[in-house]
Amino acid sequence: MLFDRSTTDDSRDMHSFTISPMNVVRITNDAVDLDVLNAFQQLQPDDGSDLIVELIDLYLQDASQRIGEITEASAKGEWATVNRAAHNLRGSSSNLGVRHTAEICGELERADGRLARAAVAELIERLKAELVRASELLIAERQRRLQ
């Protein structure tokens, strides 16, 4: 589920990883370059929808799925799947200005059996943590736009 808030540490486990609307407080972090994201405003259609909100929703949903794939595939040693999921997540992250997530994905794209399991696990944990930071900003931006 896309905006199913779960604040326990368990929410970082691979199958229960969810991204959720935080209490909307003033959130500032450098996980997302909002200028990059909001540049897509110029493509805004006239149909009353909000393209940026749709992009945020799709991105968060997709990112959550990709992290699940990465976590599961790395546990099985399926590196091609890990690399492809990381590659895809890097593409959308870099395009929407989700910078650090894109950087970590770049590292996971090169992960293979030669990298220690603990190192891969650490990268995945960093990815999850970074995406949580990014989602805080993205969800705050989403709510700001819907007000």
Added chain:
Amino acid sequence: METFRMTLKQPAPKRVLVADDDPVMRLLITTILKQQDCEAVVANDGREAYRILQTDSRFSAAILDMTMPFLEGLDLIRYMRSERRLMRIPIMMITAAQDIKLMASSFTAGATAFLPKPFTPEQLQSAIRMLLGNRDSTRRAA
């Protein structure tokens, strides 16, 4: 006096095949295509695109992601370039890969344009505009 009434027939919208497993990319591309009065025919992966192309060749252009499940963008290009009914369709390859060799491979396989991620909205718009205005398979990096 005789009057002549001329009815101008609306041209059919250009149809563009969009194959990408990334929903963010699909939304961006289809949004721009709509703005350019084009009809997007969307495939969520390479195999779906291949199936569409087996029975439908009425496309003004194709926009393909390089890395997709089941069938990669490069394989789709090779298929399209080997089929007489598809070989004249201009193809733009989009990829997050930062390897110049992939761009070369795309052009060798028959891509018309190549757009690396990340890109700005302007770059995506102009790349699509260029692709749609380009039916002579001139090769360009967007």
